[in-house]
Amino acid sequence: MKFDLSQTEENYLKAIYSLFVVSNKAVSTNKIAEKLATKASSVTDMVKKLSEKELVNYVKYQGVSLTENGREIAIHVIRKHRLWEVFLVRHLGFQWDEVHEVAEQLEHVKSVKLTNSLDAFLDFPRYDPHGDPIPDKEGNFAKRDVAVLSSLKIGQESKIVGIKDSSSEFLKYLDKVEIKLGAAIKVLHKESFDNSMMLWIDKKQISISQQIASNLYVKQQD
Amino acid sequence: MKFDLSQTEENYLKAIYSLFVVSNKAVSTNKIAEKLATKASSVTDMVKKLSEKELVNYVKYQGVSLTENGREIAIHVIRKHRLWEVFLVRHLGFQWDEVHEVAEQLEHVKSVKLTNSLDAFLDFPRYDPHGDPIPDKEGNFAKRDVAVLSSLKIGQESKIVGIKDSSSEFLKYLDKVEIKLGAAIKVLHKESFDNSMMLWIDKKQISISQQIASNLYVKQQD
């Protein structure tokens, strides 16, 4: 039950986890290859290995899903990734678009004490700098009810709570137009021909394209 | 000049560096193998590779030394190792005997910004929890004049400034007998038959064996 996995194996588990979360069905070889910037044949090899270790369910030609063990490990790696991101932003002066690459390395450091002490040091943060929830020691984390900003109707008010595409470019764009997590918003207008939106964000009025709006998560209205 | 080395390569450079520092002459294949808990044949292979990259000087049968580039990299890895040790002890509640293994992993995380921000966050510490000096951004660090405690004569006073053997067992022993870095000491007596020493440490009188005394660094007297 307690393996010592390589960084590569951990990265595969994480990739499978995050792909599964969006589609909610067995993940294809090609999708994994794309996510990890590798080749489908390499994925097949690795998936066989993970299957032997009972970390994934794999049937030839039918995609991959995580076993309970595999899921636990994936979530634990994600926990470390997000905790480190919080540390980098809060204490080392990193911008939110600079943390991912470094967290990608730090997430593989193996020490239960390190992870849990870091969690305590940070005062048990619930969300990372991009609004993604941080699993606790037991692997539990809030499944937030979020909607994409682009789905809001005219007149609706909400709050920005997360970023879907956390690429450096997108994050820098958000900085430039001063869109921050936690900002209160109100939809003023939607252009029907391109679905761009005019909105109030905090005290400012701004227009954003559909592309942008569909990469921002807002608090789900009840 | 700016390679991206594997963790293994970095560990070899560090090992060669530290072996060179004690003997001040070309390091033997066997010594490296012992230090890294591997086999001499593996060392030969790796040393050839590092030599191709011009990180070590290597002549068959004549041992290994670091080139200027190799030395810089080794020192940079040591810098990271020691900074992380400080972080773990100061901020995450680690004991000084628990940090080495984790720092051994953290030292390989690649991010100049991370290293330098951590350094600043820690307020540019000059020594790690074991009294080892921390190289600055440029790789400079004080070459301290230290002596081993066992070399002190009766009546001499000094201060404990470093630990030679930082094994967990030894560090735990020091905790048990309450020997701390920075402690003021005075040699009261030396048994001639076993070279054990009776000393004042802070306000306590204690007797330690030669073995212990030769693993403690004290401030060099002028």
Place this chain on the structure above:
DNA sequence: AATTTTTTTTAGACAAGTCTAAAAAAAATA
């Protein structure tokens, strides 16, 4: 249903790092 296209797997190769066993060189001893 037959054919074409796409996806996935297999086969075989390679690089990194390691090992054991054997050969070669160096060092120590007689």
Place this chain on the structure above:
DNA sequence: TATTTTTTTTAGACTTGTCTAAAAAAAATT
């Protein structure tokens, strides 16, 4: 100096993770 012992290197093999090219299976089109 000759012989023995120790150290170091080479040869060949193995593991992990990767790749390309080809084969097989599944899915999409006609």
